[in-house]
Amino acid sequence: MSMFQDIPVDVGIAYEGERIRRTEMYVEFGGPDVKFKFELARVRRPEEVKDSEVIIIGPDIKDIPEGSSVPLGILVEIAGSQLEEGLEGIIERRIHEFTNYVHGFMHLNQRYDIWCRLSKEAFKKGFNSFTYLGKVLIRLYKADFPIIEKIQVTFITDPKEVERMYYEALKVYEARDAKARGLKDEDVDEFYGCILCQSFAPTHVCVITPQRYSNCGAISWFDGRAASKVDPKGPIFRIPKGECLDPIGGEYSGVNKIVQEKSLGAIKRVHLYTVFNYPHTSCGCFEAIAFYIPEVDGFGIVHRDFKGVAVNGLKFSTMADTTGGGRQVDGFHGISIEYMRSPKFLVADGGWERVVWVPKAVFERVKDFVPEKVRDRIATDEDVKTIDELKEFLKAKNHPVVNRWKKIEAEVKPMEVKVGEANVPQPAQATVLEGASISGIPLTSGGFKITLKGARINIEKVIIKRSVSTG
Ligand code: ZN
Numbered sequence: 084m085s086m087f088q089d090i091p092v093d094v095g096i097a098y099e100g101e102r103i104r105r106t107e108m109y110v111e112f113g114g115p116d117v118k119f120k121f122e123l124a125r126v127r128r129p130e131e132v133k134d135s136e137v138i139i140i141g142p143d144i145k146d147i148p149e150g151s152s153v154p155l156g157i158l159v160e161i162a163g164s165q166l167e168e169g170l171e172g173i174i175e176r177r178i179h180e181f182t183n184y185v186h187g188f189m190h191l192n193q194r195y196d197i198w199c200r201l202s203k204e205a206f207k208k209g210f211n212s213f214t215y216l217g218k219v220l221i222r223l224y225k226a227d228f229p230i231i232e233k234i235q236v237t238f239i240t241d242p243k244e245v246e247r248m249y250y251e252a253l254k255v256y257e258a259r260d261a262k263a264r265g266l267k268d269e270d271v272d273e274f275y276g277c278i279l280c281q282s283f284a285p286t287h288v289c290v291i292t293p294q295r296y297s298n299c300g301a302i303s304w305f306d307g308r309a310a311s312k313v314d315p316k317g318p319i320f321r322i323p324k325g326e327c328l329d330p331i332g333g334e335y336s337g338v339n340k341i342v343q344e345k346s347l348g349a350i351k352r353v354h355l356y357t358v359f360n361y362p363h364t365s366c367g368c369f370e371a372i373a374f375y376i377p378e379v380d381g382f383g384i385v386h387r388d389f390k391g392v393a394v395n396g397l398k399f400s401t402m403a404d405t406t407g408g409g410r411q412v413d414g415f416h417g418i419s420i421e422y423m424r425s426p427k428f429l430v431a432d433g434g435w436e437r438v439v440w441v442p443k444a445v446f447e448r449v450k451d452f453v454p455e456k457v458r459d460r461i462a463t464d465e466d467v468k469t470i471d472e473l474k475e476f477l478k479a480k481n482h483p484v485v486n487r488w489k490k491i492e493a494e495v496k497p498m499e500v501k502v503g504e505a506n507v508p509q510p511a512q513a514t515v516l517e518g519a520s521i522s523g524i525p526l527t528s529g530g531f532k533i534t535l536k537g538a539r540i541n542i543e544k545v546i547i548k549r550s551v552s553t554g
Pocket residue numbers: 280298299366367368369
């Protein structure tokens with residue numbers, strides 16, 4: 084692109100899905116080793132924005148030692164007579180796309196959780212200052228959003244300043260999310276879709292409804308509406324709902340149609356409010372994973388920042404490999420934190436009454452939205468460490484899932500299928516347990532399947548209880 088002649092590396096859509104491994108990176112910004120990081124877009128008054136200005140607070144790239152992981156804040160400030168605060172969310176989300184256009188720069192995740200890397204190669208070519216990244220952002224924003232009249236971009240690497248602004252940013256995100264609460268999926272005629280993550284997860288189409296935030300937690304239904312208006316040809320688009328085919332599972336003819344189109348036929352049906360039977364696809368930037376725990380017939384939740392091992396013995400990163408990539412994986416579901424506050428949260432599976440384990444850090448953030456009936460009956464990482472401890476905890480607290488255990492014992496004759504040491508080392512290999520039904524899940528015709536494609540997990544034992552009625 085000729086508009087990037089003064090940038091030392093190529094800039095273009097072709098580089099969007101580029102991964103930079105640790106061995107190839109010159110320096111890393113944010114990510115799991117850095118506590119304070121954020122990106123934020125704000126609409127300002129014209130006099131507050133100096134057009135096309137790039138500001139750097141703290142050491143610039145060339146002053147950062149090779150191989151280090153440092154805090155980073157990215158602040159995009161815009162002004163324009165047609166701009167309103169309601170557009171901040173979608174302007175902010177495009178940082179992900181635009182910075183990824185830079186050959187040798189990788190951007191993952193969003194908001195308080197960004198993870199960027201600059202390659203050694205790009206640095207060697209002269210990409211040694213945030214000024215270049217700022218120029219790229221400014222030009223791409225202006226090209227895609229003619230309503231932006233003035234834009235300035237600030238990069239903050241000064242650790243104290245990043246920390247201070249991080250807390251400011253959290254307040255802005257929370258205010259944005261709170262504003263989007265209250266509207267119901269039934270109240271609107273259209274949803275919105277987002278394919279920003281297709282560069283990393285080619286078959287992923289995020290369906291954003293009033294009660295289902297994007298997986299990344301950065302785009303609400305209002306953001307979707309704003310984006311589809313100001314940038315109708317952009318990565319966020321309208322989805323006319325069509326006919327409601329299943330109000331509990333959340334299946335809509337309009338969603339099926341558009342998802343099929345935008346995934347190039349890979350995904351044919353989506354059930355929005357469930358982890359089973361055509362669950363919503365998961366990209367790679369989901370904030371948390373809801374995972375099925377067959378032993379207790381309930382769900383655990385693990386969030387990206389959780390450093391330990393979840394109650395099922397797996398780390399977030401391990402489960403993320405199984406969950407992501409734009410596939411529909413029964414029993415593993417990438418979600419946003421905000422979705423956990425929604426009345427539609429996994430409602431087809433029982434919602435919060437089915438959740439048995441959540442790390443304390445994330446539970447604190449959502450617990451006001453958890454029905455009182457179960458609020459004190461859900462285990463956290465501080466309460467239990469293993470499945471056996473979890474079972475005891477749930478029994479002692481009389482968690483609603485315990486009733487399901489009793490029902491299952493009374494209704495079905497268990498048949499054990501032992502998948503001993505199912506160690507799946509290669510992503511290409513897959514263990515597919517088809518046609519089986521897991522106890523306690525409401526069965527539709529033919530049951531459903533659990534597919535552990537490319538799972539890098541070590542399963543000691545999977546017990547599948549086949550219901551008598553479905554054979
Ligand atoms: Zn995503």
